[in-house]
Amino acid sequence: MNNTLDKAKKGTYITVRSLPQGLLKVQLIRLGITEGSKVYCLERLPGGTVVLQKSRQEIAIGYDLAKKITIEN
Amino acid sequence: MKSDTIINKSHNDCHPHLLVKEVLSSASGGNKVVLAGNPNVGKSLFFNYLSGMYVDVSNFPGTTISITKGTYKDYEIFDTPGVYGVSSFNDEEKVARDIILSGDIVLNVVNALHLERDLFLTMQLIEMGKKVTVFLNFSDEVKKRKLKIDTKRLSELLGVEVIETSAVTRSGFDKLEYAIQNAREGNQSPELHHLLHNTLNRVGTQAEALIILEGDEIIAEKHGIEPGTADQREAIYINRRNTVNEIVSEVEFEDSRKGEFFNKLGRLSVNPVTGLPILAFVLVLVYFFIGDFISQRVVKYTETTLGKGEFEYHVKSFVGKFTPVDIKVDFQDDNGNTVSTKDFSFPQGLNNDIQKASEFKRVSAPHGTSTSFEFKNPFVKLFFGEFGIITMTITYLLFLLLPLVAAFYFVMALLEDSGYLPRLATMLDRSLNKLGLNGRAVIPLILGFGCVTMATITTRLLGTEREKTIVTAILQFVIPCSAQLAVIAVLMSMAGAVPFTIYVVTILTVLIVLSTLLNRFLPGESSPLLIDLPSMKLPRLDNIFKKMFYRTYGFMKEASFWFFVGALGVGIMELTGLLTVWQNILEPFTTLWLKLPKEAANAFVMGMVRRDFGAAGLFHLTLSPMQITVAITTITLFVPCIASFVIMLKERGWKQGLIIWSGTWVFAFLIGGIISQIFI
Numbered sequence: 001m002n003n004t005l006d007k008a009k010k011g012t013y014i015t016v017r018s019l020p021q022g023l024l025k026v027q028l029i030r031l032g033i034t035e036g037s038k039v040y041c042l043e044r045l046p047g048g049t050v051v052l053q054k055s056r057q058e059i060a061i062g063y064d065l066a067k068k069i070t071i072e073n
Numbered sequence: 074m075k076s077d078t079i080i081n082k083s084h085n086d087c088h089p090h091l092l093v094k095e096v097l098s099s100a101s102g103g104n105k106v107v108l109a110g111n112p113n114v115g116k117s118l119f120f121n122y123l124s125g126m127y128v129d130v131s132n133f134p135g136t137t138i139s140i141t142k143g144t145y146k147d148y149e150i151f152d153t154p155g156v157y158g159v160s161s162f163n164d165e166e167k168v169a170r171d172i173i174l175s176g177d178i179v180l181n182v183v184n185a186l187h188l189e190r191d192l193f194l195t196m197q198l199i200e201m202g203k204k205v206t207v208f209l210n211f212s213d214e215v216k217k218r219k220l221k222i223d224t225k226r227l228s229e230l231l232g233v234e235v236i237e238t239s240a241v242t243r244s245g246f247d248k249l250e251y252a253i254q255n256a257r258e259g260n261q262s263p264e265l266h267h268l269l270h271n272t273l274n275r276v277g278t279q280a281e282a283l284i285i286l287e288g289d290e291i292i293a294e295k296h297g298i299e300p301g302t303a304d305q306r307e308a309i310y311i312n313r314r315n316t317v318n319e320i321v322s323e324v325e326f327e328d329s330r331k332g333e334f335f336n337k338l339g340r341l342s343v344n345p346v347t348g349l350p351i352l353a354f355v356l357v358l359v360y361f362f363i364g365d366f367i368s369q370r371v372v373k374y375t376e377t378t379l380g381k382g383e384f385e386y387h388v389k390s391f392v393g394k395f396t397p398v399d400i401k402v403d404f405q406d407d408n409g410n411t412v413s414t415k416d417f418s419f420p421q422g423l424n425n426d427i428q429k430a431s432e433f434k435r436v437s438a439p440h441g442t443s444t445s446f447e448f449k450n451p452f453v454k455l456f457f458g459e460f461g462i463i464t465m466t467i468t469y470l471l472f473l474l475l476p477l478v479a480a481f482y483f484v485m486a487l488l489e490d491s492g493y494l495p496r497l498a499t500m501l502d503r504s505l506n507k508l509g510l511n512g513r514a515v516i517p518l519i520l521g522f523g524c525v526t527m528a529t530i531t532t533r534l535l536g537t538e539r540e541k542t543i544v545t546a547i548l549q550f551v552i553p554c555s556a557q558l559a560v561i562a563v564l565m566s567m568a569g570a571v572p573f574t575i576y577v578v579t580i581l582t583v584l585i586v587l588s589t590l591l592n593r594f595l596p597g598e599s600s601p602l603l604i605d606l607p608s609m610k611l612p613r614l615d616n617i618f619k620k621m622f623y624r625t626y627g628f629m630k631e632a633s634f635w636f637f638v639g640a641l642g643v644g645i646m647e648l649t650g651l652l653t654v655w656q657n658i659l660e661p662f663t664t665l666w667l668k669l670p671k672e673a674a675n676a677f678v679m680g681m682v683r684r685d686f687g688a689a690g691l692f693h694l695t696l697s698p699m700q701i702t703v704a705i706t707t708i709t710l711f712v713p714c715i716a717s718f719v720i721m722l723k724e725r726g727w728k729q730g731l732i733i734w735s736g737t738w739v740f741a742f743l744i745g746g747i748i749s750q751i752f753i
């Protein structure tokens with residue numbers, strides 16, 4: 001089922017389907033988040049800010065960016 | 074020299090590069106060693122060790138925001154801001170890019186716990202054709218977590234030396250010279266060479282060719298060619314990402330993943346349900362430590378007993394030996410109330426009336442007495458009187474400000490090194506969105522409570538110009554720095570709970586209104602939050618104290634100078650009668666609008682030099698609790714200190730800087746006046 005990242009469920013693994021084009025995309029690639037990569041949703045805050053975990057790295061993503069990332073649970 | 078041109082070209086977009094330019098032009102061939110790596114991996118610890126100098130070390134990404142140069146043996150060493158890749162997405166990256174491009178040798182510090190993230194930059198450096206050595210840092214943590222990394226294999230795959238280090242225990246530091254001497258070009262894929270071929274022919278260095286292909290406009294423009302397209306960049310990036318992932322899967326063996334206490338704590342502090350109580354707890358602790366322990370108990374002892382009772386008493390009675398003086402000795406009971414008073418008059422100075430002088434010495438010596446001196450000569454008064462440049466300044470600086478500022482920096486260092494700040498940033502992200510900011514703004518805003526000047530520089534880590542403007546405005550308008558808070562804390566403790574609440578509510582309201590307005594009217598859009606969270610850990614005390622020491626020292630050095638200047642200025646204005654003129658000009662404002670005594674105008678003279686001195690000028694007035702509230706609200710909102718004003722002009726440009734500066738005058742008097750009209 002496709003969804004956007006701001007709606008990810010806390011405590012689940014998700015697969016990234018698509019990233020927004022442009023600078024943000026390359027920034028995400030640098031941090032290890034690419035289309036098709038599997039990440040763990042560590043936290044989802046009430047406003048839609050999410051914290052992802054990729055191996056040992058924790059990455060916080062704001063709502064405005066999260067809603068542009070589509071995922072698959 | 075080629076490096077100079079790079080800098081000159083990219084220099085047109087201003088300030089942070091200034092330093093780079095100076096630094097680069099002095100470098101000679103073959104021995105420029107650049108420390109590069111992701112944010113928060115320990116570069117500055119390496120730098121401090123190698124150069125014997127001091128730069129700040131903290132546990133959040135973005136501690137270092139400009140280049141520092143030092144020397145090690147025959148090499149020039151450069152500390153750089155942490156970056157995830159060589160490119161120009163923001164100011165820090167531009168600064169780092171220029172210095173990396175011009176360096177001869179790159180020491181790439183890598184956090185061994187985050188190889189996937191960190192090796193991306195490593196690969197890029199190698200593909201740029203740089204001579205590289207990799208420091209596999211955090212090896213102490215690797216051991217603790219029972220993670221296994223095949224260093225030898227990693228070195229084979231990358232084609233460069235890989236050295237295990239731990240910058241906090243300094244293990245592996247015996248190989249630093251070896252690391253520099255053995256830096257070499259790593260393995261580059263043939264496909265990449267093919268890709269670079271055309272561009273390389275035109276620009277000459279592989280590093281620049283690659284950066285251009287990755288779409289760097291500034292470097293492309295320098296060579297007068299088109300930068301690579303977004304698609305090209307993406308292709309290169311994805312390729313690199315895949316290479317890195319392959320390498321990591323080959324060299325790293327999963328750890329036992331201990332469910333550590335600190336990881337847990339980190340998670341709890343991100344979620345508002347648990348995070349808000351944690352924040353409240355932290356604030357209460359800070360309040361008890363600074364607001365109660367330091368500013369009540371410690372400062373009472375240092376200021377009254379040491380400063381006034383010992384230092385001023387001895388200096389003044391010494392000066393009084395040679396010049397006419399009236400002395401009043403108050404005898405106080407245990408609660409500090411005066412029970413009786415004894416007056417002495419020495420029209421010729423103490424030396425000319427030995428008998429009376431020894432009588433004075435005898436009665437003024439015991440505890441529970443407070444002595445005030447009234448010098449007759451105006452010049453003596455200027456230097457040694459109640460507001461004397463020598464006596465008051467030293468008491469204020471050493472016995473009031475110093476303990477408070479040190480305490481603030483201590484708390485700040487604890488917060489910085491625990492890894493808490495980025496989590497606070499995450500928790501507050503959504504709320505800050507409403508003010509046109511993202512969570513990252515928390516870092517400069519909190520640092521502002523230490524020193525607004527320093528925090529104004531830290532705004533560089535924000536993503537867009539509009540965010541920098543909003544945060545700078547907030548810093549300059551509403552955030553009181555440690556020195557100012559110190560004085561406010563002391564004044565407030567005399568006023569009570571209601572005035573305190575009014576003060577806090579007013580300041581918060583101004584903050585929200587100001588940033589909402591800016592958010593509404595500034596063009597453009599703010600950037601969304603995207604940060605990596607460092608692991609939570611117990612701060613290391615040696616680093617805490619070192620940082621506290623260096624910052625307090627730097628602060629005091631600067632503050633002292635300006636305070637002497639300000640005090641001298643006010644002193645001279647007083648002698649020449651200018652002060653009365655100034656007071657009279659401002660009188661309608663001060664007495665009618667703000668409902669303060671006329672002398673409060675002095676605080677605004679001092680306040681222009683440094684805000685906290687402005688607040689200090691209020692100490693000597695007798696004010697009602699509400700008058701205190703009005704006075705400190707006005708002083709808090711009043712113009713920033715000279716140092717932060719200058720930095721603001723540098724960071725934000727003349728126009729914006731002056732608008733913000735004049736804005737503070739208007740806001741300060743407007744809001745202060747409204748409070749006083751309502752409550753007094």
Ligand SMILES: Nc1nc2c(ncn2[C@@H]2O[C@H](COP(=O)(O)OP(=O)(O)OP(=O)(O)O)[C@@H](O)[C@H]2O)c(=O)[nH]1
Nearest residue numbers: 113114115116117118131135136137155211239240
């Ligand atoms: N356990 C452990 N901690 C380390 C090691 N190296 C650095 N640290 C910690 O990592 C944090 C960051 O260190 P810095 O030297 O400020 O890192 P930096 O790379 O200069 O960071 P930026 O300037 O923000 O890019 C500090 O809290 C250090 O104590 C290490 O080898 N082991």
Ligand SMILES: [Mg+2]
Nearest residue numbers: 116117136137
């Ligand atoms: Mg640093």
